[in-house]
Amino acid sequence: MKLPSNPRIQVSGAGNAGGCRGFCLNRCSCTAYSYDDRNNQCLVWFGELLNLEQDVSSGSTIFVRVAASELPGSDSHNALVIGGVVGSAVVLALAAVIGVVIWRKRRMRKLGEKSVEGSLRAFSYRDLQSATRNFSDKLGEGGFGSVYKGVLSDSMVAVKKLEGIRQGEKQFRSEVSTIGTIQHVNLVRLVGFCSEGAHKLLVYDHMPNRSLDSHLFNHQTRVLSWKTRYNIAMGIARGLTYLHEKCRDCIIHCDVKPENILLDAYMCPKVADFGLAKLVGRDFSRVLTTMRGTRGYLAPEWISGTPVTSKVDVYSYGMMLFEFVSGRRNLGRSNVDGEMRFFPYEAMTVINEGGDVVELLDRRLGRDADPNEILRVCKVACWCIQDDESHRPMMSQVVQVLEGFLNVGMPTIPKTVSLLLDDEEQVEFFTKSTQKQQLEERGGNLSSEYHSAGH
Structure with a gap:
């Protein structure tokens, strides 16, 4: 060279x-x-x-x-190196994905829940079987289904097994999601649900102080003071106002009664079972059949067959207000002469005649109540049970009256009340609502869990 x-x-x-x-x-x-x-x-x-x-x-x-890239075999060597690196990265990525999937499944199985529509959770049927010990602790039975006591990892719940669900899966989840988004201090909170084939269940917060009826009508328990009763009446009115006027669509409860008012640890009232009438999708005849056990709170529209509005809840609320005052069912026999008495009529008569409204008060309270508040409650109750639904106030107006911001006069006695007094059997049919009837004809509801369990 x-x-x-x-x-x-x-x-x-x-x-x-x-x-x-x-x-x-x-x-x-x-x-x-x-x-x-x-x-x-x-x-x-x-x-x-x-x-x-x-x-x-x-x-x-x-x-x-010369450059290394110009040497024979360098391209294939680089390709092998690059291929090895890429292959290793793909394997590691797949392993990571598989690991995450397995971890999530194990976590979901452990927690027994997953997020649905914000804070609402979906439970598997197996999870609720475990939480309720295979539904062994039955707390009550109602027209919408049976209720069982359940214990989650972080709280106690009431699990309702729904019956007669007609909606398909998609519609059921849509309705439940709507109920789950309804949040108010005076409404029972829906924790979650289960929808697996024929299994349809709702999971609610547990209320430690039972239902209102166990405090008003059970003389073995501590008597509710007038102040507590008044505050409970206010809370219920606010809860119904939210359902009727604050939600995107008006929600008619259809079964307002003391058994459907639950009390938390601080005696704050919580309206239960709202939204279930629409969820079950009952027609008019089915509603009447399932509500015979609570006749004392049914508005005349239910009997006449006319379309119902939110004013049926107003009527039921009015009937319940009378029981706040007397501390007993509206229909009962007098302790003096043993005759059947209808308390709403007695209250209207006393007010119209200018009598002492304190005499209407639950005898267990003595006279320990504000007469103005008693009169206010009786007047608004009278307006709520008017025959013509257009004469009944909205629940927001009821709140204003109870708060003292709105004054009302005394309406006339409804014709249905006057007519019923002429026939004791009719009075008993349309108003009687004993515990035995509730168990045989209607079966109670979510709230009866606390009553029947004796908590």
Whole structure:
């Protein structure tokens, strides 16, 4: 090989061919080197090589420096390296995804719940079987289904097994989601639900102080003071106002009664079972059949067959207000002469004749109540049970009256009340609502769990 003609550098001290090679490789601008074993001479070139020719007679060998990518097999080597890196990354990513999926499934199984529509949770049927010990602790039975006591990892709940559900899966979940979004201090909170085939269940917060009827009518329990009764009446009115006027669509409860008013640890009232009438999708005849056990709170519209509005709840609320005052069912036998008495008529008569309203008060309270508040409650109750629904107030107006911001006069006695008094059997049919009837004809509801359990 004829060596290049361009300038070169002779390196002294290279020692041998390896030293000459190392000198060139350690300098980025070195392009070639040649080592003469006979003369121990190391020559290096920088820059372009000029007039490089093959000459066998010269006996010289030159080593030209080239890029690693130009070496044979470098492309395949790089491809193998890149493929290995990418493959490893894919495997690691798949392993991570599989790990996350397994972790989530285990976590969901452990918690027994998942988020649906915000804070509402969906439970599996197996989870609720476990929480209720296979539905062994039955707390009550109602027209919408049976209720069982359940214990979750962080709280106690009431689990209602719904019966007679007609909606499909999608519509059921839609209705439940709507109920779940309804949040108010005076409404029982829906915690979650279960929808697996024929299994349809609702999970509610547990109320430690039972239902209102167990406090009003059970003389074995501590008597509710008038102040507590008044506050409870206010809370119920606010809860119904929210259902009727504050929700996106008006929600008619259809079964307002003391058994459907639950009390929390602080005696704050919570309206229960709202939204279930629409959820079950009953027609008019079915509603009448299931509500015979609570006849004392039914508005005349239920009997006449006319379309019902939110004013049926107003009527029921009015009937319930009378019981707040007397501390007994509206229909009952007098302790004096044993005759059947209808308390709403007695209250209206006393007020119209200018009598002492304190005499209407539950005898267990003595006279420990504000006469103005008693009169206010009786007047608004009279307005609520008017035959013509257009004469009944809205629940928001009831709240204003009870708060003292709105004054009302005394309405006339409704014709239905006057007519019923002429026939004791009719009075008993339309108003009687004993515990036995509730168990045989209607069966109670979510609230009866606390009553029947004796909590």
